[in-house]
Amino acid sequence: MKHQSVKQLLSTSPSNQNVCVKGWVRTRRGNKNVVFIAVNDGSTIHNIQVVADPNAFDENLIKRIQTGCSVSIQGKLVPSQGSGQPVEVQANEIHIYGEADPETYPLQKKGHSLEFLREIAHLRPRTNTFGAVFRIRHAMAFAIHQYFNDRGFYYLHTPIITGSDAEGAGAMFRVTTLDASAPPKKEDGTIDYDQDFFGRETNLTVSGQLEGELGALALGLIYTFGPTFRAENSNTARHLAEFWMIEPEMAFYELADNMDLVEDMLKYLVRYALDNCKDDLEFLNKMYDNELLQRLQSVVDHQFVRLPYTEAVEILKSSGQKFEYKVEWGTDLQSEHERYLVEKHFQKPVILFDYPKHIKAFYMKQNDDGKTVRAMDVLFPGIGEIVGGSQREEDYEKLLNRVKEMGIHEQSLWWYLETRKFGTVPHAGFGLGFERLILFITGMANIRDVIPFPRTPLNAEF
RNA sequence: UCCUCAGUAGCUCAGCUGGUUAGAGCACAUGACUGUUAAUCAUGGGGUCCCUGGUUCGAGCCCAGGCUGGGGAGCCA
Numbered sequence: 001m002k003h004q005s006v007k008q009l010l011s012t013s014p015s016n017q018n019v020c021v022k023g024w025v026r027t028r029r030g031n032k033n034v035v036f037i038a039v040n041d042g043s044t045i046h047n048i049q050v051v052a053d054p055n056a057f058d059e060n061l062i063k064r065i066q067t068g069c070s071v072s073i074q075g076k077l078v079p080s081q082g083s084g085q086p087v088e089v090q091a092n093e094i095h096i097y098g099e100a101d102p103e104t105y106p107l108q109k110k111g112h113s114l115e116f117l118r119e120i121a122h123l124r125p126r127t128n129t130f131g132a133v134f135r136i137r138h139a140m141a142f143a144i145h146q147y148f149n150d151r152g153f154y155y156l157h158t159p160i161i162t163g164s165d166a167e168g169a170g171a172m173f174r175v176t177t178l179d180a181s182a183p184p185k186k187e188d189g190t191i192d193y194d195q196d197f198f199g200r201e202t203n204l205t206v207s208g209q210l211e212g213e214l215g216a217l218a219l220g221l222i223y224t225f226g227p228t229f230r231a232e233n234s235n236t237a238r239h240l241a242e243f244w245m246i247e248p249e250m251a252f253y254e255l256a257d258n259m260d261l262v263e264d265m266l267k268y269l270v271r272y273a274l275d276n277c278k279d280d281l282e283f284l285n286k287m288y289d290n291e292l293l294q295r296l297q298s299v300v301d302h303q304f305v306r307l308p309y310t311e312a313v314e315i316l317k318s319s320g321q322k323f324e325y326k327v328e329w330g331t332d333l334q335s336e337h338e339r340y341l342v343e344k345h346f347q348k349p350v351i352l353f354d355y356p357k358h359i360k361a362f363y364m365k366q367n368d369d370g371k372t373v374r375a376m377d378v379l380f381p382g383i384g385e386i387v388g389g390s391q392r393e394e395d396y397e398k399l400l401n402r403v404k405e406m407g408i409h410e411q412s413l414w415w416y417l418e419t420r421k422f423g424t425v426p427h428a429g430f431g432l433g434f435e436r437l438i439l440f441i442t443g444m445a446n447i448r449d450v451i452p453f454p455r456t457p458l459n460a461e462f
Numbered sequence: 463u464c465c466u467c468a469g470u471a472g473c474u475c476a477g478c479u480g481g482u483u484a485g486a487g488c489a490c491a492u493g494a495c496u497g498u499u500a501a502u503c504a505u506g507g508g509g510u511c512c513c514u515g516g517u518u519c520g521a522g523c524c525c526a527g528g529c530u531g532g533g534g535a536g537c538c539a
Binding site: 026027029030031033035036038047049051067080081082083084102103104105106109110111112113115118119170171207228230233234235236237238239240243244246325334335336385386387431432433434435436437446458 | 463472473474488489490491494495496497498499500501502530531532533534535536537538539
């Protein structure tokens with residue numbers, strides 16, 4: 001008999017029809033006359049309740065049905081006599097695929113700390129919390145593609161392995177097939193990458209942006225959505241060595257268009273979660289963060305603040321707030337400053353723009369004041385920077401000067417620079433950290449709890 | 463990488479001023495219970511007190527070094 005998902009069964013009207021459910025047992029309880037088995041298959045946060053008459057089954061079989069074991073159960077779908085669920089399955093046949101010895105199975109029917117669950121990343125998807133988070137993660141990935149597709153953007157696959165070391169977005173992981181213990185050397189003693197797989201030094205990408213720009217300058221509107229790697233020794237609840245990033249890039253967009261797009265997109269995604277992930281969000285709201293739903297709704301309901309960096313500095317200086325780090329025009333804002341603006345002063349998302357040029361990347365469009373560039377960062381409550389973006393410098397001479405000023409090897413960027421030589425146009429784009437988005441949507445506090453298998457310094461076990 | 467806190471039963475934690483045989487709740491096992499909702503009640507088993515070294519008559523507790531984890535900071539998305 002073909003089985004149905006728990007999600008399907010829970011929304012089916014019961015009429016004693018025969019059904020089959022397959023999944024993992026969450027709890028078993030009962031007495032001599034009746035046994036209740038809560039089964040979950042990951043299709044929804046809710047379990048389906050299976051009711052069995054212990055006298056109709058082998059006593060040993062009932063005993064073996066324990067938390068974590070996998071089962072296939074056939075029975076009748078009936079209205080539930082209890083109050084906790086609309087329907088239940090009256091079991092006729094119970095088959096156990098695999099037992100889970102309660103003495104050694106780490107997930108028991110009790111609360112476990114998120115720290116403990118990180119140590120058993122192979123099993124934590126079976127918990128309510130991680131089931132909810134990963135279902136939401138899926139929904140957000142899907143919604144991102146939907147959002148862009150509906151608006152005429154093309155999904156561009158930019159390379160994971162890159163030969164460009166000039167992106168300036170952080171330390172990189174080397175990709176090589178050379179023998180690490182005895183690499184070939186040149187006469188001067190340095191490693192001879194001519195003999196490596198690509199005949200040059202290569203790394204895992206820290207951003208698809210530069211290639212994304214090449215796509216936008218042909219297809220008009222593109223986005224990337226792929227893995228990104230940073231070899232920084234970052235040990236925080238907001239950083240991963242391997243994470244996923246969404247990077248739209250738009251020809252003929254200026255900074256204001258960029259800000260319009262990012263605000264519209266983030267609101268679309270939050271609304272999508274509220275509309276499509278209700279059960280999972282309600283669970284997270286109840287168990288982890290009582291203000292989650294309210295905070296999500298508030299992002300949808302309010303306009304983001306748009307504030308030039310220079311005005312932000314003035315607000316911070318005249319705030320009367322004591323900061324550990326002094327606020328000074330020309331320095332990058334510290335976490336405490338960003339948090340003050342977002343969580344205290346405005347109490348809603350803030351887009352900061354027009355940053356001092358010397359604290360930003362070489363490719364950002366220079367303003368006429370000679371001091372600032374058309375950069376923007378989107379700051380979210382509790383997360384900090386969730387998006388970083390800018391209008392790009394489309395003037396060949398200005399871009400080249402900036403490359404030289406910042407000591408970047410211009411030869412390795414010849415292809416990027418050529419786009420400004422041939423048919424250059426104003427364009428803009430941004431990078432959205434996917435896991436930071438999921439942090440915000442789920443209310444989770446640690447980025448390691450919103451990606452199935454987190455990669456952080458000293459952690460690549462699973 | 464820096465600052466800071468922590469590491470005791472499968473999990474979450476308590477353990478007083480350094481003193482005999484290290485405790486609790488949950489989980490687990492056994493039993494009871496006619497419909498439960500992380501069922502309830504009773505009974506029971508369960509310990510490399512993170513590791514190494516030191517101080518002391520005596521260390522879970524004090525000291526040094528290390529390992530691991532949390533929180534904060536930096537780098538950023």
